Structures are given as C-alpha cells and as structure tokens.
Amino acid sequence: MKVVRAKVLGFCMGVRRAVEMAGRASAGQGVYTLGPLIHNPTVLQRLAERGIAVLQEGDIPPDPENATVIVRAHGVPRELETELRRRGVRILDATCPNVKLSQIAARSFAERGFQIFLAGEENHGEISGIRGYVDSPCYVLGNPEDAEKAGAELSRLQPDAITALIAQTTISASEYIAIGERLLRFFPDIGIVNTICNATAERQEALRELCGEVDAVVVAGGQESANTRRLLSLAEELGKPAWLIESQQEIPGKISAELAAYETVGLTAGASTPDSLIAEIEAALTAL
Numbered sequence: 001m002k003v004v005r006a007k008v009l010g011f012c013m014g015v016r017r018a019v020e021m022a023g024r025a026s027a028g029q030g031v032y033t034l035g036p037l038i039h040n041p042t043v044l045q046r047l048a049e050r051g052i053a054v055l056q057e058g059d060i061p062p063d064p065e066n067a068t069v070i071v072r073a074h075g076v077p078r079e080l081e082t083e084l085r086r087r088g089v090r091i092l093d094a095t096c097p098n099v100k101l102s103q104i105a106a107r108s109f110a111e112r113g114f115q116i117f118l119a120g121e122e123n124h125g126e127i128s129g130i131r132g133y134v135d136s137p138c139y140v141l142g143n144p145e146d147a148e149k150a151g152a153e154l155s156r157l158q159p160d161a162i163t164a165l166i167a168q169t170t171i172s173a174s175e176y177i178a179i180g181e182r183l184l185r186f187f188p189d190i191g192i193v194n195t196i197c198n199a200t201a202e203r204q205e206a207l208r209e210l211c212g213e214v215d216a217v218v219v220a221g222g223q224e225s226a227n228t229r230r231l232l233s234l235a236e237e238l239g240k241p242a243w244l245i246e247s248q249q250e251i252p253g254k255i256s257a258e259l260a261a262y263e264t265v266g267l268t269a270g271a272s273t274p275d276s277l278i279a280e281i282e283a284a285l286t287a288l
Helices: 013-024 041-049 078-086 097-111 123-130 145-155 171-182 198-211 228-239 254-259 275-286
Strands: 002-003 029-032 053-055 070-071 089-093 115-119 139-141 164-169 216-220 243-244 264-270
Touching: 002 275, 013 070, 013 097, 029 078, 041 053, 078 089, 078 164, 089 115, 089 145, 097 123, 097 164, 115 123, 115 171, 139 145, 145 171, 164 171, 198 216, 198 264, 216 228, 216 275, 228 243, 228 264, 243 254, 264 275
Parallel strands: 002 264, 029 053, 029 070, 070 089, 115 139, 115 164, 216 243, 216 264
Antiparallel strands: none
C-alpha cells in the first residue's frame, strides 16, 4: 500500500503553543489544565503521565495558592479564570491567540450594544469561552437552519437590533458563508467578522488536493476534535472512503481489512494531532 501525506496536516500554531506551554510547566502535584488542553486523547494521556491533571470547569484546586492552572487552547469563560485568580491560583493562559481575538471582538461588540450571533457548536469549548466574554445572551448557530430561525426571532423581537456574527475558528468557510447569508435576509447591516483560522482552511484545501491523488483517506486525530471531524466529513463529501483513527492500535483488524482494497491511501490529520502520532499511524498503514 502506498501512503500519501497531505501537504498540510497536524498541529496548528495555537495547539503547538498550548502543548509547549504545558510541557514547560512544572509537572507534579498542583499543576492542572482547565478542561482538556486540546481535543486529542494521546496528548492528554501524555500530560497525565507527567502529573498534569484536568480540572473541570467550576472546580477549585485543593491547594489553590500553590496551584498552577493552564487555560486550555479553546479558552474558557472569563468568570472562571477570574475566580481562580481571586483564590490565588497561578494562571498560564494557553488560549489560542486566534480564539482570544474572537473573545475580545465579542466583548467589544457587546459593550457597544450589539446582539451577537456565534456560528459553531453549542457545546464546544471555544463557543463556551466566547460566550463567557459577553454579559448578554448570544444566539449559537450550528447550521443555516439555526440562523434562519434565530434571525426571524430576533427581527420579530428587536427589528432595529444592531448585530454581529462571529465564527468558531474551526468552522468551514462554506458553512460560515451559508449562515451569514441567512442572517443577511433579516439584518442587511450585520457585521460579519472573519474569525475562521487559516489553519482550518489550509488543512481542508490540502485534503481537497490529496483526494485527487488517492483512493481512500485516513484522518488521524481525536473523535472530540471539531476540525478533525470536519476533515472526515470533507473526505466523504469528495467521494472518498474515509476513516477517523485516534491511534495506530485501531488499524489491525476490521480497518486494515477494509483498507487492503485500496492501492493508494491518503493521510491527513486534525490540528490537534501530534507529529509523533501521525508518524505512528503512517508506519502502521505502510506495513499493511
């Protein structure tokens, strides 16, 4: 079997920065991440092995004045970080700089009286973090149908509302455009902010190119990673058989039997997938 890598894959700038910050933190008792640092089980396991525990949102470390908490790459609601600081916790902010810009933009719009729409996944950590920077309620839009419903509701309740649309950084450009077009029907002057991360677009474009060269696609990454799942969906939309694999241990068995039917397999990876895992999965595929 021939394995072809996508030209762009794996860690993005924000994820690499967060992992490096965690790596520099003193491992051992008293070091935590506020929520999962990134959406990749391999990385989280390695952090756990170094003694870095996951602190759930709303929890306080047992010895706060001697604790270090690393804010995850997706960001967290402002009040959580504020409360930890109040308790004497040392904070290392590993929020992706692009996500931080979205948080600041949301706060700025809200302070000027804008009604904010957020395009993304309702329960995603990034969306939760952005909402935590806005004192008033936000509309979260997972698809164009949500946008249609929310736009109609707000135009009925506040026909003169000034509005802004901000995207989860990992949403696809086509999804964002479609959501924006629905809202424009109700609010022609809506401010649509381009907050999509270039890393997302680059990986999707590289996958499009890869799909022209291969018979099937393997996407390496975590099941909880939004941008990784979108790569899987895109490969399938482009007509390629595709699998999302979290580790090389998943390849033997059913997946290897299914992949055996293809001469050329493409390999891509989500923005939270480490280089070492990509190499391990590539080696396992090459050995088939």
